[in-house]
Amino acid sequence: xxxxxxxxxxxxxxxxxxxxxxxxxxxxxxxxxxxxxxxxxxxxxxxxxxxxxxxxxxxxxxxxxxxxxxxxxxxxxxxxxxxxxxxxxxxxxxxxxxxxxxxxxxxxxxxxxxxxxxxxxxxxxxxxxxxxxxxxxxxxxxxxxxxxxxxxxxxxxxxxxxxxxxxxxxxxxxxxxxxxxxxxxxxxxxxxxxxxxxxxxxxxxxxxxxxxxxxxxxxxxxxxxxxxxxxxxxxxxxxxxxxxxxxxxxxxxxxxxxxxxxxxxxxxxxxxxxxxxxxxxxxxxxxxxxxxxxxxxxxxxx
Numbered sequence: 001x002x003x004x005x006x007x008x009x010x011x012x013x014x015x016x017x018x019x020x021x022x023x024x025x026x027x028x029x030x031x032x033x034x035x036x037x038x039x040x041x042x043x044x045x046x047x048x049x050x051x052x053x054x055x056x057x058x059x060x061x062x063x064x065x066x067x068x069x070x071x072x073x074x075x076x077x078x079x080x081x082x083x084x085x086x087x088x089x090x091x092x093x094x095x096x097x098x099x100x101x102x103x104x105x106x107x108x109x110x111x112x113x114x115x116x117x118x119x120x121x122x123x124x125x126x127x128x129x130x131x132x133x134x135x136x137x138x139x140x141x142x143x144x145x146x147x148x149x150x151x152x153x154x155x156x157x158x159x160x161x162x163x164x165x166x167x168x169x170x171x172x173x174x175x176x177x178x179x180x181x182x183x184x185x186x187x188x189x190x191x192x193x194x195x196x197x198x199x200x201x202x203x204x205x206x207x208x209x210x211x212x213x214x215x216x217x218x219x220x221x222x223x224x225x226x227x228x229x230x231x232x233x234x235x236x237x238x239x240x241x242x243x244x245x246x247x248x249x250x251x252x253x254x255x256x257x258x259x260x261x262x263x264x265x266x267x268x269x270x271x272x273x274x275x276x277x278x279x280x281x282x283x284x285x286x287x288x289x290x291x292x293x294x295x296x297x298x299x300x301x302x
Contacts, residue, residue, distance in 0.1 A: 012036070013155070014066030016059065016082055017100075018044040020239065021126070022072040024134030025099070027051040028158050029070070038062045063089035069096045070155060075244055076103035076251075083110050092118030097152045099140070101125040101183065101244075103251050104173035111172045120148035123172035124156060124165075125179035129239040137161045141182065143168045143175030177255065184252040187245055187289065188269035189223035194231070194290035198297045207301045208232055227287070234302050236285040243282035245273050245289070 010033065015026050018039040026048060029035045035053040038061070039045075045055045056062040063069060063086040073079045079100045087110070090096070096119060098107070111121040122144035132138045138159050142149055149167070156165050168174040193214070200210040211232075215225040230237055249270040256263040269289070276292040285291070294300050 011067040011151075012065060014038070014056070014062040014069045015053070015072065016062060016069065016086070017072035017074075018048055019072070019074070020130045021099075021133045023047050023051075024130055024132075025070075025072055025159060026053050027134065028136055029053075029155065032154060032158055036062050036065055059085045060089045062086075064091075066090065067094055068151065068155065069094060071096070071098045071100055073100045075100065075247060076106045080106050080110065083114075087114055087117060087119065090114075090117070090119050095120040095122065095148055095151045097122045097124060097155060098172075099124055099126045101179055101248060102176045104176045104180070104255070107176050108171070108173045120145065120151065121172045122148045122152040123175040124152065125176055126159075127179070127182070133159070137164065139164045139166065141166050141168050141175040141179040143170070143172045143178075145170055180248055180252050180255065183245075183248050184266050184269070186221075186223050186227075187249060187273060187286075188266055189221040190227065190287055191269055191272050191289040191293060193221065193224040193228050194287075194293045194301070197228070197301055198293060198299060201299060201301065202297070228290070231287060231290055231301050236287040236291050238284035238286075240286040241282055241284050242273060242277050242280060242286070242288045245286060246270070246277050249273055 013029055013035045015029060015035060015037040018026060018037055026035060026037050030052040036056050037048040037053045038056045038059060048055045059082055069086060069090060071079055071082060073082060079098060079102055096114060102125060107123050114121045124140040124142045127139035128137060136159055140156050140160055142165055168178040196214060197207050197210055201207050211228060214220060252266060253270060272289045276288040279292055280288050
């Protein structure tokens, strides 16, 4: 996907959502040209202006001023609410690029509404954290028609490393489905790895030594090899809320049902994370499922 000389050809970029991810993204997008931005929290105006972007006072105002509207929002509910307001204000011929991990049914419904207004849609839910957003090393799971994806490519290139753009299919919802499944596997791998380490610890194996052995085994995964070491430091990855984890796993369960596929392993992971949400509340902590398993075992991995 990466091409030399990518540019926005004077297209006006608008960005909605200046949170943990959006604050890094807005700073990178200003290298492509003028950027306008909006967030529901007016306290984020300073971060927008510090990045060299222009603060807008409403969703309608930023939509009217954008040829390419980028959304970076917490979840599908927020995206639905924003776009129900933004779509009527976007001009025909505009493109909407959604970087949010969403819900495929809502994405499809919004894309249909957009198409009726002559607006192209690219769903490119992102993988990575705030440091990746700031450093331009995000991964994107991209769904959309080729022409629309082509218009979004300069933005995605600016935010990703080489190889970070994964083309999933011609429908915007295709990118959403792939990202949900990728996340579901990560969540399941994380709690399974936590269980394995606790079992080994119960038999006298030092968790960090066991981790090194398993990370170099046939049973390794990205969650085990790259992310579980955070637990040894007492860090449960406070870049994503456990309530959002459950929201995404519920969406995957709905996908499984619609496909008439039994998914007992992913369902078990959903149950663990749902209990973690009940135990800890809707707080940040992508690995709180592992923390719950630690509490149940009466043993910490750190």
